[in-house]
Amino acid sequence: MKDALRKKLGLSIAARRKNLGLTQEFVAQRLGVEIETVSRIERGVTAPSLKTLNKIAYELSSPIEAFFGPSNPTSLDPEIEGLIAMLQNLEEKDRKYVIEATKSLSKHLLKKSS
Numbered sequence: 001m002k003d004a005l006r007k008k009l010g011l012s013i014a015a016r017r018k019n020l021g022l023t024q025e026f027v028a029q030r031l032g033v034e035i036e037t038v039s040r041i042e043r044g045v046t047a048p049s050l051k052t053l054n055k056i057a058y059e060l061s062s063p064i065e066a067f068f069g070p071s072n073p074t075s076l077d078p079e080i081e082g083l084i085a086m087l088q089n090l091e092e093k094d095r096k097y098v099i100e101a102t103k104s105l106s107k108h109l110l111k112k113s114s
Contacts, residue, residue, distance in 0.1 A: 007044030014042035
């Protein structure tokens with residue numbers, strides 16, 4: 001991978017991680033790698049394998065192509081991104097519960113405000 005592309009990829013991954021409020025340590029733990037590995041990827045020193053890139057995209061709730069796009073890898077509000085990351089880390093039954101409760105509360109608040 002060319003230096004410029006590797007650096008762009010690394011900066012995009014770092015921006016996405018920071019947008020979600022995640023630390024390099026947390027991402028490294030989720031990927032099963034050393035913190036230095038995440039640091040080297042984010043600085044563009046090294047390129048992740050496709051398998052690792054796929055894991056990074058999953059952990060950051062992002063399609064891989066977003067890391068290579070011309071703009072910011074996320075267009076959602078950072079608070080919403082943080083909620084997505086938290087939901088992703090819950091067990092499926094807990095995630096479903098939180099989503100249903102959020103839908104119910106949102107509907108209630110929308111009715112209240114209209």
